[in-house]
Amino acid sequence: MYSNGESERVLGEALEGHREEAVVATKAYFRMDESNPNSGGLSRKAIEQELENSLDRLGMETIDLYQIHRWDYDTPIEETLAALDDAVRRGKVRHVGASSMWAHQFADALHASDREGYERFATMQNHYNLAYREEERETLPLCEKEGIGVMPWSPLARGYLTRPHEDVDATLRGETEEHLYEHPYREGGGPAVNERVAELADEKGVKMAQIALAWLFHKEWVDTPIVGTSSVEHLEDAVEALDIDLSESDVEWLEEPYEPVRVSGHE
Numbered sequence: 001m002y003s004n005g006e007s008e009r010v011l012g013e014a015l016e017g018h019r020e021e022a023v024v025a026t027k028a029y030f031r032m033d034e035s036n037p038n039s040g041g042l043s044r045k046a047i048e049q050e051l052e053n054s055l056d057r058l059g060m061e062t063i064d065l066y067q068i069h070r071w072d073y074d075t076p077i078e079e080t081l082a083a084l085d086d087a088v089r090r091g092k093v094r095h096v097g098a099s100s101m102w103a104h105q106f107a108d109a110l111h112a113s114d115r116e117g118y119e120r121f122a123t124m125q126n127h128y129n130l131a132y133r134e135e136e137r138e139t140l141p142l143c144e145k146e147g148i149g150v151m152p153w154s155p156l157a158r159g160y161l162t163r164p165h166e167d168v169d170a171t172l173r174g175e176t177e178e179h180l181y182e183h184p185y186r187e188g189g190g191p192a193v194n195e196r197v198a199e200l201a202d203e204k205g206v207k208m209a210q211i212a213l214a215w216l217f218h219k220e221w222v223d224t225p226i227v228g229t230s231s232v233e234h235l236e237d238a239v240e241a242l243d244i245d246l247s248e249s250d251v252e253w254l255e256e257p258y259e260p261v262r263v264s265g266h267e
């Protein structure tokens with residue numbers, strides 16, 4: 001649904017001639033056409049149709065990781081799993097993954113695939129960063145137990161952890177992105193966490209974004225954060241953050257001010 005499919009077109013063009021070097025992931029669930037209820041959701045019809053549309057836009061034969069963006073309260077999970085399993089058998093998709101939902105729903109889905117012999121979700125794309133840690137008592141322990149790959153979205157809290165909190169609206173995205181304000185980053189201990197990230201970044205001579213990513217890289221249950229890079233420099237910063245060593249006390253100090261906040265990212 002990103003830019004109504006345009007991001008898939010751009011990615012497909014960028015990877016022309018390099019397809020084999022990349023692991024390509026996309027998602028289904030949100031409506032591609034607001035006026036057409038069958039252009040979204042996780043029914044067999046929607047999955048088969050929207051998967052073909054994604055493959056067309058990408059100009060590819062196969063998607064490496066096909067994820068469900070949310071839980072579909074209108075479709076039995078068995079129908080969704082059967083359609084995803086068929087997509088794997090037909091060679092259209094290599095692996096299937098899930099995204100933000102309650103842990104009890106994800107547990108149901110894993111149980112249903114084991115019971116019915118369907119392809120199991122291999123990954124969970126959830127909302128997790130230093131300023132939003134509710135997943136630590138939701139899907140993360142389940143993913144650890146079930147051997148699920150974890151790929152958090154908004155690992156930098158949509159930019160909130162990349163600059164002092166009073167400057168968050170200094171960029172175009174900071175000023176205009178409504179989701180940045182909907183999420184509870186500024187609630188509870190958020191501002192204090194932001195200040196500690198700034199302090200540690202200063203002490204280590206690195207950027208705030210790099211400290212926030214280094215913290216995630218130190219979390220064993222995280223496999224690959226989905227960093228929102230809007231410049232090559234952001235991407236280089238993210239790669240360099242892999243080499244930042246945080247001590248146990250650094251991690252504890254960064255985490256200390258956090259207070260539980262309302263769940264955000266799914267309902």
Ligand SMILES: NC(=O)c1ccc[n+]([C@@H]2O[C@H](COP(=O)([O-])OP(=O)(O)OC[C@H]3O[C@@H](n4cnc5c(N)ncnc54)[C@H](OP(=O)(O)O)[C@@H]3O)[C@@H](O)[C@H]2O)c1
Nearest residue numbers: 153154155156157158159162171173174209227228234237
């Ligand atoms: N599954 C889901 O429901 C879901 C939900 C949301 C997002 N996602 C996925 O996650 C991806 C990333 O989300 P996100 O963009 O919110 O991630 P993010 O990494 O938390 O935020 C990216 C923002 O952080 C700032 N930033 C990044 N690197 C920086 C650096 N080195 N120095 C300074 N600032 C830096 C930039 O802000 P400025 O632009 O303000 O400078 C950038 O726009 C999305 O593209 C999407 O694919 C999935």
